[in-house]
Amino acid sequence: MSTGDPVSTVAERPRPSAFDLNDGERLRLLESAVVNSYDSIVITDAGDGRGRPPAIVFVNAAFTRLSGYALTDVFGRSPKVLQGPDSDPQEIARMRAALSRREPFTAELVNYRRDGTPFHVEARITPICAADGAVTHWVGVQRDISERKRAEAERGRLETRLRETQKLESLGVLAGGIAHDFNNLLTIVLGNSALARAAGSPEAAEHHLQIIESAAMRAADLCRQMLAYSGQGRYIVQAVDLNTTIRETADLARSSIAPNHALALTLAPVLPPVLADAGQMQQVVMNLVLNATEAIGGAAGEIRIVTRVAALEHERLAATFLAPDLPGGDYLVLEISDTGVGIVPEIRGRIFDPFFTTKFVGRGLGLAAVLGILRSHGGAVEVESELGHGALFRLYFPAVRQAPPKFAAPPPAAGTRFAGGTLLVVDDERLLRETIAAVLEAQGFAVLTAADGIEAVEVFLRNRERIDAVVLDLSMPRLDGGGAFAEMRRIDPAVRVLLMSGFTEDEAMRRFPLQGLAGFLQKPFASELLVNRLRALLATATP
Numbered sequence: 001m002s003t004g005d006p007v008s009t010v011a012e013r014p015r016p017s018a019f020d021l022n023d024g025e026r027l028r029l030l031e032s033a034v035v036n037s038y039d040s041i042v043i044t045d046a047g048d049g050r051g052r053p054p055a056i057v058f059v060n061a062a063f064t065r066l067s068g069y070a071l072t073d074v075f076g077r078s079p080k081v082l083q084g085p086d087s088d089p090q091e092i093a094r095m096r097a098a099l100s101r102r103e104p105f106t107a108e109l110v111n112y113r114r115d116g117t118p119f120h121v122e123a124r125i126t127p128i129c130a131a132d133g134a135v136t137h138w139v140g141v142q143r144d145i146s147e148r149k150r151a152e153a154e155r156g157r158l159e160t161r162l163r164e165t166q167k168l169e170s171l172g173v174l175a176g177g178i179a180h181d182f183n184n185l186l187t188i189v190l191g192n193s194a195l196a197r198a199a200g201s202p203e204a205a206e207h208h209l210q211i212i213e214s215a216a217m218r219a220a221d222l223c224r225q226m227l228a229y230s231g232q233g234r235y236i237v238q239a240v241d242l243n244t245t246i247r248e249t250a251d252l253a254r255s256s257i258a259p260n261h262a263l264a265l266t267l268a269p270v271l272p273p274v275l276a277d278a279g280q281m282q283q284v285v286m287n288l289v290l291n292a293t294e295a296i297g298g299a300a301g302e303i304r305i306v307t308r309v310a311a312l313e314h315e316r317l318a319a320t321f322l323a324p325d326l327p328g329g330d331y332l333v334l335e336i337s338d339t340g341v342g343i344v345p346e347i348r349g350r351i352f353d354p355f356f357t358t359k360f361v362g363r364g365l366g367l368a369a370v371l372g373i374l375r376s377h378g379g380a381v382e383v384e385s386e387l388g389h390g391a392l393f394r395l396y397f398p399a400v401r402q403a404p405p406k407f408a409a410p411p412p413a414a415g416t417r418f419a420g421g422t423l424l425v426v427d428d429e430r431l432l433r434e435t436i437a438a439v440l441e442a443q444g445f446a447v448l449t450a451a452d453g454i455e456a457v458e459v460f461l462r463n464r465e466r467i468d469a470v471v472l473d474l475s476m477p478r479l480d481g482g483g484a485f486a487e488m489r490r491i492d493p494a495v496r497v498l499l500m501s502g503f504t505e506d507e508a509m510r511r512f513p514l515q516g517l518a519g520f521l522q523k524p525f526a527s528e529l530l531v532n533r534l535r536a537l538l539a540t541a542t543p
Helices: 023-035 061-067 089-100 146-198 202-229 242-253 278-296 314-318 367-376 430-442 453-463 481-491 505-511 527-537
Strands: 040-045 056-059 105-112 118-129 135-144 238-240 261-266 274-276 301-312 329-338 380-385 391-398 416-418 422-426 446-450 467-473 497-501 519-522 539-541
Touching (some): 061 118, 061 135, 089 105, 089 118, 238 242, 238 278, 242 301, 242 329, 261 278, 274 278, 274 391, 278 301, 278 329, 278 367, 278 391, 301 314, 422 453, 430 446, 430 527, 446 453, 453 467, 467 527, 481 497, 505 519, 519 527, 527 539
Parallel strands (some): 422 446, 422 467
Antiparallel strands (some): 040 056, 040 135, 105 118, 118 135, 329 391, 380 391, 416 539
């Protein structure tokens, strides 16, 4: 037997090829393919080159089924017969530009049937060229995608309705939590107000008044949490020692966590400062500790707080919440971990949503406030958790290698005295306006009042010679604080205005960029702070 190449004993038949067909057979096959194509096919001439656009010379059966036009209806007419009011003029212009360059064109277009109803197509137009390269015809192939577009539109409508439903449900969760906290605080205020009124002496009423004041400050903290989530909660930004903030907060937190929950601190011996508001940093730590103790529940467990410094690359930061654009560099790392139940993967991406909770209705903003504070401080966070094995929250703050100088108001000059004076108090809330006026009158000030910006300007115009300063609310009907301030400055460029608002100062100045203010107070504020600000504002040097 030969060991050479095998030899087939079966004669191989030559494969048929289009090149084996004569011209007539090839044309018949091509014509059949075009005529019976599932896609709509339109062939036009090239136009006359002197302003006449290309005219239709052939359409197949699919074109007739799709558009309702037969060849006799459109022969010699421009393909513009398919355009209508919803046809995209930009796409049409792009098509004309491509054809003028003798380039193929592909796009999704809206065309119109003979009865005027629109339909969507995926179109491709290509040139047919002669041997010398001149364009002789254009071939347009269109695939009907109307069903796909209808399905996409329906899916979009369903998704929109689902999002709206989820927003309403989520808003109920958020409103329920905030209402729960505020109702508790208001109950404390009303109850202690009644007790103070029934007290037999000022000394006996003092205790109840202190509780009312404490409840008011807790309500202010809740408002700050809501501002923190919106990223508008930055107040006094300075170089903060995070370790000191953690130690102080831990002392407070130990009274709030269960006795069988250990709180352990592992803090870096040397830690650069972070530019932050100390109160908000305390809130971040407290919220995460409380979240951890709730995750542990009734079982014994441990909450651990760790700080360190890490050099992070941009790629690492890009994978965290909030920080796709943070640059690489040195970051303070704050880790708070617990031995609780852990977080299932399905909800891990929603834990910072203020409209989402796995707890009973009536909780504060919690983790949502943490995210807002991080947003306002240029930080980031990542979460690691495994069901049954606790959770780890790792927060990143840009490190400050050199603390910026702290600026403080200079002390009053020697011989400075505080003068009384006449003040104009402007606020649309009657009880608040009357309360502020009473507080100032008790301190020896003469007080005029106005209920909105228009009334304020009228009172100021009549009494400009005797008004020493204006306490002006920002948000009011008819004419807001910004408009009233501008009018008063026009009347008297030297007017001294102390602006007050529920917004933070940064947010108030962003919304109302007012120049020449004498000061700003964020509501709520203590009466002593208001009085001290006004005394400093009206201080005059003795001769």
